[in-house]
Amino acid sequence: MNDDAPDLRARNRQATREAISHAALRLAIEQGPHGLALVRVHDIATAAGVSPRTYNNYFSSRAEAICAFQADQSTRAGQALRSRPAGEPLDQAVIAAVIELYTNPEPDRAGLRMIMSTPELEGEALKAFTMAEGPLAEAIAARTGTDPGRDLFPAVTAAAIAGAIRVAGRHWLEPGNPESFATTLRRALTCVFPAAPPQDPQDR
C-alpha cells in the first residue's frame, strides 16, 4: 500500500514506463488497427522522450508496451476482490470489485477497440487478462476457504471471470451500443454466477 513515494528513482521509473506505454497506445490509435506495423519503435521512443534503447529496457515488444495499462490493471484484480467486505457473498463481491476496477476511470473506447481488433495486440491483451487469474484465484480461494492446490474451483472461476470481462469488453465495443460498461460487465458476470453456490441469490 505504501508504494506512493518509496523513492525518487522508483517514481521516475514508473513515470517513464507510463510515458512509453501511453505514447505507444496513442500512436497505435492514430495509425488504426491496420497500420500497427507502421508504428516504429523509434517513433514510440521519441514520442515518450527516451531513446529507442531505453524503450526496450522497459518493453520487449510493441504489443507489450501498448497493452501495459491493461496488464497493470489486471494485476490489481486480486487486490480489488480482497478489499471487499469479508461477509459479502462471492458473486456480489466479484461483481462489485470488477466493476470498481474496470470503470475507474471509464475505459477509452478507442484504445480498447484498437487492442481488441488487432490480432497481435489481442494476444498480448489475452496474456494480460490471464495474468490476473492467479491472484484472483487466490483471493477467491481465501474467500471461499478452499485449497487452490487441490480444488479447481478457484482457478476455474477466476478464468471464467476473466473471460466474462473479455466478452463484456467485446460486446461493449460493438457499434451503436448505448449501455455503460458497468451494465455490460454486470450482465456478463451474472452469466458466470447463475446462482451463488451456498447463498441466497438476491441479485439479478
Place this chain on the structure above:
Amino acid sequence: MNDDAPDLRARNRQATREAISHAALRLAIEQGPHGLALVRVHDIATAAGVSPRTYNNYFSSRAEAICAFQADQSTRAGQALRSRPAGEPLDQAVIAAVIELYTNPEPDRAGLRMIMSTPELEGEALKAFTMAEGPLAEAIAARTGTDPGRDLFPAVTAAAIAGAIRVAGRHWLEPGNPESFATTLRRALTCVFPAAPPQDPQDR
C-alpha cells in the same frame, strides 16, 4: 467433413503444414522451456524438409508454428459440441464433447508442459484457445436457442469453458498428478456448471 481428398495440392499443403509444426514442436521440446531462443527458423525448416522461406509462408512466428496443433484442435470445439445428440443437456454435451476432443489422442505431456511453461508460447496458446470461443459460442447458442448477438450467455459460457480447459491442463501438468486428463477435465468443467438447470447430476 469431405475435406479428406479434395485435391492433391491441398493434401500436400496440409502435409507440409503438419511437418513444419511437428518439427517445430519437437525441436522446442528438445531445447526445453529455457532454450526456445535457440530454436532457429532455419533448424525448423530443415527438419521439416522445406526452405526457411517456405516456413514463413505457413507461419509468421515460431510460437505460431509450435502451437499450430493446439490451434487446429481448438477450431474443432464448436463442431464437437454440435455433433452431440440434440436432446442432451448442455452441461453433459459440453463435457462429453470436450473430453472427446481433448483426449483423442491422449495429449503429450511434454509438449503441453513446454507450451504452458514458456511465456511466449503461452501467449500463442491463449490465442488458440480464444479462437475456439467463437464457434463454441455459436454452438451453445444454437443448442440453447439464444441470440448470440444480444444475449451474453453463449459467449461467456464459451469463454468459461475455454478457461476451464486451460486450468485443467495446467493442473494436469503438475508433477506427481496421477489423474487422467479426462478426469481433470471433467472436474474443471463441473465447476463451470455447478448445477445443471433442470437435470439430475449423475456425473462427478
Place this chain on the structure above:
DNA sequence: CCACAACTTGCGTGTCACGCACCTAGTGCG
C-alpha cells in the same frame, strides 16, 4: 563531499518477417 548503485544511451550483432521475382509441379481443357 564522495563512493556506489541505478538508469540511460550509443553501438554492434544476430535473427527475423516479408516483398519480389523466378522456378517447379499439379490441374483442367481442348
Place this chain on the structure above:
DNA sequence: CGCACTAGGTGCGTGACACGCAAGTTGTGG
C-alpha cells in the same frame, strides 16, 4: 495426350528489431 494456367516453393535483398556490452549520467547513502 499434351499444353497453357495457376498455386505453391525457393533464393535474394531489405528494413526492423531484440539484446549484449560498455560507456556516461543521475540519484542515494555514508
